[in-house]
Amino acid sequence: AQSVAQPEDQVNVAEGNPLTVKCTYSVSGNPYLFWYVQYPNRGLQFLLKYITGDNLVKGSYGFEAEFNKSQTSFHLKKPSALVSDSALYFCAVPYFGNEKLTFGTGTRLTIIP
Amino acid sequence: DAGITQSPRYKITETGRQVTLMCHQTWSHSYMFWYRQDLGHGLRLIYYSAAADITDKGEVPDGYVVSRSKTENFPLTLESATRSQTSVYFCASSDAGFSKNIQYFGAGTRLSVL
Known part of the structure; x- marks a missing residue:
C-alpha cells in the first residue's frame, strides 16, 4: 500500500533559521508526493507537489521540498523561517493512480521569535 | 469566489441523534471527499465521490452515510451519533x-x- 510517514510530531525552529520537516514514503512505482499546510482553525492548503523531473520542487510561501529516491524521503524545507510559518504540515501520497490521498499524521512546526 | 464551504462550523449533539454536515463547492469539481481529523491520526478518509450519484467508502466509513445528487453538494450524515x-x-x-x-x-x- 502507498504510505507516508512523518517521524516528528513537533519541530521547533528559531525565526530566521532554516527549517526542515521530514517525510518518508513507501510506494510502488514512481511516486507522486505532496505537501499540505494547515493554519489554526482552517482547512488544509496545497503547498507543492513532486511528480517527476527536478528533485527540488518549489512551492508556495517560499517553501521547497527535496525528493531523494535512495532515502525514500521528501523533506520540506525553507531557508529562513518566519513566525507566520507556524502551522501543521502534512505530506501525502495518492492511492494507486487515483484521486484519493493518504496523509501522514502531521508535524506541528513552531517558529520561535 | 466562494470556493468550498462547510456548515455548520460548530455542532454539539447528543448520542443517538442524527446529524448532517453540509459541504458545497462552486468550482464544479468532479471529486469530493470527507475526512475526519483526530489527534494522532492525521486525516482519515470517510467517503469520497467521483461524480454526482457515484460515491465510495474510504478508510473509516462505519456510522456515516453520504449522498451526492448534485455535483456541488456532498452532505455527510451521522445516522446515530x-x-x-x-x-x-x-x-x-x-x-x-x-x-x-x-x-x-x-x-x-x-x-x-x-
Whole structure:
C-alpha cells in the first residue's frame, strides 16, 4: 500500500533559521508526493507537489521540498523561517493512480521569535 | 469566489441523534471527499465521490452515510451519533486531469457528541 510517514510530531525552529520537516514514503512505482499546510482553525492548503523531473520542487510561501529516491524521503524545507510559518504540515501520497490521498499524521512546526 | 464551504462550523449533539454536515463547492469539481481529523491520526478518509450519484467508502466509513445528487453538494450524515464520532470534519474537492490530487479544503466542522 502507498504510505507516508512523518517521524516528528513537533519541530521547533528559531525565526530566521532554516527549517526542515521530514517525510518518508513507501510506494510502488514512481511516486507522486505532496505537501499540505494547515493554519489554526482552517482547512488544509496545497503547498507543492513532486511528480517527476527536478528533485527540488518549489512551492508556495517560499517553501521547497527535496525528493531523494535512495532515502525514500521528501523533506520540506525553507531557508529562513518566519513566525507566520507556524502551522501543521502534512505530506501525502495518492492511492494507486487515483484521486484519493493518504496523509501522514502531521508535524506541528513552531517558529520561535 | 466562494470556493468550498462547510456548515455548520460548530455542532454539539447528543448520542443517538442524527446529524448532517453540509459541504458545497462552486468550482464544479468532479471529486469530493470527507475526512475526519483526530489527534494522532492525521486525516482519515470517510467517503469520497467521483461524480454526482457515484460515491465510495474510504478508510473509516462505519456510522456515516453520504449522498451526492448534485455535483456541488456532498452532505455527510451521522445516522446515530456516537461519542467516538467527536472530531473535526473536513470536506474537500478536486478536479480531474493534471491537477488531480490537488485538493481544496473547507474550513471544517467541529462536532462534539455528548
